[in-house]
Amino acid sequence: MRRLILRPGGIGDCILALPALEHLRSAYTEVWISSPLVPLITIADCVRSLSSTGIDLVGIADREMAPALRTHLQSFDSIISWYGSARPEFRTAIEELAVPCEFLAALPPCEYAAHTTAFFSAQVGAADALPCLSAARAVSLPDVVLHPFSGGARKNWPLAKYRELADRLPAVVHWNAGPEEALAEAERFDDLGALASWLAGARLYIGNDSGITHLAAALGVKTLALFGPTDPLRWAPRGANVHVLRHEPLEELAVKTVCETATRLLLA
Numbered sequence: 001m002r003r004l005i006l007r008p009g010g011i012g013d014c015i016l017a018l019p020a021l022e023h024l025r026s027a028y029t030e031v032w033i034s035s036p037l038v039p040l041i042t043i044a045d046c047v048r049s050l051s052s053t054g055i056d057l058v059g060i061a062d063r064e065m066a067p068a069l070r071t072h073l074q075s076f077d078s079i080i081s082w083y084g085s086a087r088p089e090f091r092t093a094i095e096e097l098a099v100p101c102e103f104l105a106a107l108p109p110c111e112y113a114a115h116t117t118a119f120f121s122a123q124v125g126a127a128d129a130l131p132c133l134s135a136a137r138a139v140s141l142p143d144v145v146l147h148p149f150s151g152g153a154r155k156n157w158p159l160a161k162y163r164e165l166a167d168r169l170p171a172v173v174h175w176n177a178g179p180e181e182a183l184a185e186a187e188r189f190d191d192l193g194a195l196a197s198w199l200a201g202a203r204l205y206i207g208n209d210s211g212i213t214h215l216a217a218a219l220g221v222k223t224l225a226l227f228g229p230t231d232p233l234r235w236a237p238r239g240a241n242v243h244v245l246r247h248e249p250l251e252e253l254a255v256k257t258v259c260e261t262a263t264r265l266l267l268a
Contacts, residue, residue, distance in 0.1 A: 001026040001027050001028070001077045001078060002026065002027070002028045002030075002075060002076045002077050002078070003024060003025075003026035003028070003029050003030070003076060003077065003078045003079070003080065004029075004030045004031075004032065004073070004076045004078070004079045004080070005021060005024055005029065005030070005031045005032070005033075005044070005079075005080050005081075006032050006033075006050065006055065006079070006080070006081040006082060006083035006084075007021065007031065007032070007033045007034070007037075007082050007083070008033075008034055008050060008082060008083045008106060009034060009082070009106055009107075010034070010151065010211055011034075011036055011037065011192070011210075011211025011212070011214060011215065012209075012210065012211040012213075012214040012235075012237075013106070013107065013116075014033060014034060014037045015037075015040075015131050015133070015211070015214040015215060015218050016116045016117045016120060016131060016214065016238065017082070017117075017120040017131075018043075018131040018132070018133070018218065019117060019120070019121050019126055019128070019129040019130070019131055020120040020121050020123060020124045020126055021041075021043060021044075022043050022126075022129075023121065023124050023125070023126035024080055024124055025043055025044075026078070028045050029043070029044045029045055029046075030044055030045065030046040030047070030048070030076075031043070031044040031046075031047045031048075032047075032048050032049070032050045032053055032055065032083075033047065033048075033049065033050060034049070034050060035049035035050070035051055035052075036191070036192050037192065039191050039192050039193030039194075039196075040133055040192055040193060040196060040215075042134070050083065053069065054066050054069050055069070055083065058084075058090055058093045058094065059084065059087055059089035059090030059091075059092070059093045060089070065093060070097065073094070073097050073099060074097050074098075074099055076099055077099070077100070078099070078100050078101075078102075079094065079099055079100070079101040079102070080101075080102050080104065080124070081094070081101060081102070081103050081104065082103075082104050082105070082106045083106070084103070085103040085104060085105055085106060086106075091103060104123045104124075105123070108234070112234070113233075113234075114233075114234070115128075115233065115234055115235075115236070115238070116234055116235060117129075117130075117131060117238050130218075130238045130239060130240065131214070131217075131218040131238050131239070132218060132220070133196060133215070133218040133219050134200075134219070135193070135196035135197045135199075135200045135219060136197055136200075137197060137200045137201040138194075138197040138198045138200075138201060140198075141198070141201030141202070142172075142174035142187075142198060142199075142201065142202045143171045143172040143173070143174065143202065143203055143204075144169055144171045144172065144173050144174065144202065144203060144204045144205075144206065144262075144266070145173075145174050145175075145176050145199060145202045145204070145205045145206070145207075145216070146162055146165070146166060146173055146174070146175050146176070146206050146207070147175075147176045147177070147205070147206075147207035147208070147210065147212045147213065147216075148162040148175075148177075148183070148207070148208065149177060149178065149181045149183075149207075149208065149210060149212075150207075150208040150209055150210035150213075151210065151211070154228065154229050154250075155208050155209045155210070155227075155228060155229060155230060155250070156208050156250070157208055157226045157228075157250055157251065157253060157258075158251050159183075161251075161253075161255050161258075162206075164255045165206070165255050165258055165259055165262070168255065168259045169259065169262060169263065169266075170263060170266065171203065171204070171266055174187055174202075175187065176188075176195070176199075176212065178212075192215065195212070195215070196215060196219060199212075199215065199216050199219055199221055200219050200220075200221065202216070202221050202222075203222065203266060204221075204222045204223075204224065204262060204265055204266055205221045205222065205223045205224070206223075206224045206226070206258070206262060207223075207224075207225065207226070208225070208226050208227075209225065209226075209227050209228075209230050209232075209235060213225050213237050214237045214238075216237070216239075217237030217238060217239030217241070217242045218237070218238070218239055219239075220239060220240060220241060221239075221241065222241040222243075222265055223237055223239060223241060223242045223243065224243050224244075224245065224258070224261060224262055224265060225237050225242065225243070225244045225245070226244075226245050226246075226247075226250065226253060226258065227244055227245070227246040227247075227250070228246065228247060228248055228249060228250025228251075228253075229248065229250070232244045232246055243261065243265060245257065245258060245261060
């Protein structure tokens with residue numbers, strides 16, 4: 001069977017969907033996913049960014065599907081799509097291809113009480129499992145990595161407290177940030193594959209509720225995740241070495257509490 005999987009979403013959402021993607025593997029599998037995730041997906045025969053395929057133009061008024069894209073989509077025996085499930089025009093255009101296609105909700109409903117990974121897995125009939133990623137370790141390995149950012153300011157523990165924590169920790173601290181995040185001393189990487197290789201050798205990672213925290217957890221790195229407004233029962237990073245501190249409001253989480261927890265993890 002030839003199967004195409006369409007998976008949009010942020011870094012964290014896509015990582016939490018990895019067990020579902022693994023379950024969907026077929027004799028030939030293509031995964032079209034958000035651009036940053038492409039270097040991390042190793043379960044498929046072919047991985048492409050959604051933006052590179054032209055699929056984002058399907059279903060837009062007064063635009064016809066490109067013939068090459070139509071032919072390629074029709075070459076599959078099955079399409080599983082978390083993409084476009086809420087766009088009727090897109091669904092109609094895909095359904096007209098006469099290829100069996102299943103549309104799935106890209107996020108769990110607000111009332112869903114279990115973890116998001118369990119939701120994605122249940123959608124495809126898979127057992128709940130931990131997202132797992134592997135990466136060849138970089139030559140230069142960090143000791144403790146601090147990533148003080150996320151997709152929303154309310155989810156960020158104050159940078160000043162991260163700096164105080166860095167001064168207190170009994171280890172060498174390395175900072176990490178994305179290309180648009182202001183932190184002069186931070187290590188930055190061109191793609192998530194290179195970042196994963198660097199993170200994979202860390203003794204401890206500390207960060208907010210962010211995609212990079214999910215990445216560290218899926219790599220098996222000892223991870224301390226700091227949560228405030230979001231519910232860790234639904235959104236905590238999943239991994240064998242994950243520890244969560246939650247406090248509301250997050251900015252009042254004491255440096256002493258984080259430092260004590262981090263030190264205990266370093267010495268364990």
